[in-house]
Amino acid sequence: MAVFDAEKVQGNILRGYPLDRVRHMILEVSDRRRAREFLAAAADGTGEEVPRITRSANWSERPEFCFNIGITFEGLRTLGLPSDQLKTFPTEYTEGMTRRALKLGDFGESAPEHWPAPFDRPDRIHIVASAYANADHHLDDIEKKVAKVFTVLGTRDGRNLPDGKVFFGYRDGISQPRLRHVFDPEHAGDHQIKDPLGTVLLGYQTQLEGIKFTIPTPEDVFRDSAFNAFRVLQQDTEAFETYLTDAAHFLESHRDVARLLPEGAEQNIGGGMSRHDALREVVAAQMCGRWRNGTPYEASPNSDVQDGISLTNYDYSLSSRCPAGSHMRRANPRGGPIVQRVANYTRRMVRRGMSYGPDPETGEHGLLGNFIGANYGAQFEAVMCDWINFGLQDPGITGTNDPLLGANVPETSRFDLTLKGGGHIRLSGFPRFVKTRGGAYTLLPSLPAIRYLSQLTA
Numbered sequence: 241m242a243v244f245d246a247e248k249v250q251g252n253i254l255r256g257y258p259l260d261r262v263r264h265m266i267l268e269v270s271d272r273r274r275a276r277e278f279l280a281a282a283a284d285g286t287g288e289e290v291p292r293i294t295r296s297a298n299w300s301e302r303p304e305f306c307f308n309i310g311i312t313f314e315g316l317r318t319l320g321l322p323s324d325q326l327k328t329f330p331t332e333y334t335e336g337m338t339r340r341a342l343k344l345g346d347f348g349e350s351a352p353e354h355w356p357a358p359f360d361r362p363d364r365i366h367i368v369a370s371a372y373a374n375a376d377h378h379l380d381d382i383e384k385k386v387a388k389v390f391t392v393l394g395t396r397d398g399r400n401l402p403d404g405k406v407f408f409g410y411r412d413g414i415s416q417p418r419l420r421h422v423f424d425p426e427h428a429g430d431h432q433i434k435d436p437l438g439t440v441l442l443g444y445q446t447q448l449e450g451i452k453f454t455i456p457t458p459e460d461v462f463r464d465s466a467f468n469a470f471r472v473l474q475q476d477t478e479a480f481e482t483y484l485t486d487a488a489h490f491l492e493s494h495r496d497v498a499r500l501l502p503e504g505a506e507q508n509i510g511g512g513m514s515r516h517d518a519l520r521e522v523v524a525a526q527m528c529g530r531w532r533n534g535t536p537y538e539a540s541p542n543s544d545v546q547d548g549i550s551l552t553n554y555d556y557s558l559s560s561r562c563p564a565g566s567h568m569r570r571a572n573p574r575g576g577p578i579v580q581r582v583a584n585y586t587r588r589m590v591r592r593g594m595s596y597g598p599d600p601e602t603g604e605h606g607l608l609g610n611f612i613g614a615n616y617g618a619q620f621e622a623v624m625c626d627w628i629n630f631g632l633q634d635p636g637i638t639g640t641n642d643p644l645l646g647a648n649v650p651e652t653s654r655f656d657l658t659l660k661g662g663g664h665i666r667l668s669g670f671p672r673f674v675k676t677r678g679g680a681y682t683l684l685p686s687l688p689a690i691r692y693l694s695q696l697t698a
């Protein structure tokens with residue numbers, strides 16, 4: 241059994257950074273000798289002109305900036321990793337995000353052929369380097385250093401929105417896997433079961449009985465690395481809010497509406513609001529699985545007041561009021577029932593993301609998401625394909641997509657709102673609210689792996 245040493249693991253994997261801005265730099269290695277020198281200096285902090293890679297180790301003081309890298313399969317090849325070692329990487333990573341498009345729901349307007357530069361040339365994307373800080377000058381400084389060595393194909397800037405919210409108005413960043421051997425003070429009140437380290441890092445036991453994911457060769461080098469799905473997800477906030485309004489109009493006159501939201505309950509939503517606005521919030525809450533202020537719908541179906549309610553410690557059952565089709569229950573059914581078994585926390589992922597935009601010219605805005613795990617096939621792709629886009633976990637939702645971010649079209653979309661005492665009201669006619677605008681599958685190499693890559697000679 242490998243002995244865990246957080247110093248070998250890049251930062252932002254086991255714990256998120258307490259920093260509000262990010263710049264993702266999409267890089268091409270045009271000079272592999274200089275790229276290797278950069279990696280050597282970044283791993284050990286030995287060059288004035290090279291930012292040091294931030295580790296996962298705990299810090300007592302807030303760092304001023306952090307710096308991490310993810311490397312694509314093309315990047316490993318370009319850095320000179322020998323072909324017998326390249327062959328030991330998993331197929332999903334080898335193919336890269338664009339060739340996995342169908343599994344990820346990246347078709348129609350979300351198809352890679354519509355992605356803007358630099359994501360239109362995935363073969364040129366070798367590294368996604370990410371700088372985090374609270375002040376832009378740190379990000380600019382890091383970008384300048386990076387640009388001396390690599391070709392910067394493009395950048396994407398993100399920031400945390402006020403109150404921990406994302407576009408669409410939800411509070412995010414509440415639920416993460418709790419990992420054994422990792423203390424995260426920000427999630428100290430979270431009592432969900434602890435996941436083994438193998439959920440995110442290569443080389444450790446996973447939650448799947450007896451399964452350890454294969455470590456690419458050389459194993460002692462790539463142990464403690466993780467795989468990341470970096471996604472640029474455009475959100476259509478106007479369409480989302482418009483749909484909530486339309487749905488509330490429809491519900492106001494529905495004969496079962498009192499079983500959806502009892503008369504008078506609107507006083508306990510958003511500090512008190514009109515019946516119409518409260519119904520908009522109920523739809524938003526059931527679509528996500530949380531009220532927009534973060535209160536779990538499962539724990540509190542008639543009120544978003546958080547007094548005495550844990551935001552994380554709850555589970556789903558057959559009689560849950562949180563719809564099986566909601567975003568959160570699809571993405572993590574927790575210990576709840578799914579077809580033929582219980583979900584048992586088997587497809588957990590670490591999520592790190594910040595919002596981007598709105599672009600001053602186009603208005604485009606959305607989420608720069610990182611979905612991190614030890615295995616794409618068993619985690620990110622399985623969730624995106626089986627659960628978010630096909631609903632295979634529950635016969636009641638099979639054939640439907642996640643209402644928040646699934647590949648929906650108004651002609652066929654449907655989502656069942658749950659009612660007190662059983663039964664549902666069906667919503668339909670909603671479009672796709674989240675469109676993919678780019679991304680890459682990257683390896684987040686361990687520190688020993690970064691050093692190893694820096695010493696390649698081919």
Ligand code: HEM
Nearest residue numbers: 406410411412413414415473568571572607623624645674
């Ligand atoms: C723009 C796109 C997205 C938006 C607006 C969004 C929004 C949210 C919100 C508001 C929550 C609840 C907050 C929390 O528990 O921390 C959440 C939870 C979650 N989301 Fe997303 N999400 C997006 C994309 C995705 C994608 C692509 C995945 C990947 C599979 C994903 C997986 C999850 C998971 C695993 C959870 C935690 C569920 C739990 O542990 O109970 N999300 N999301």
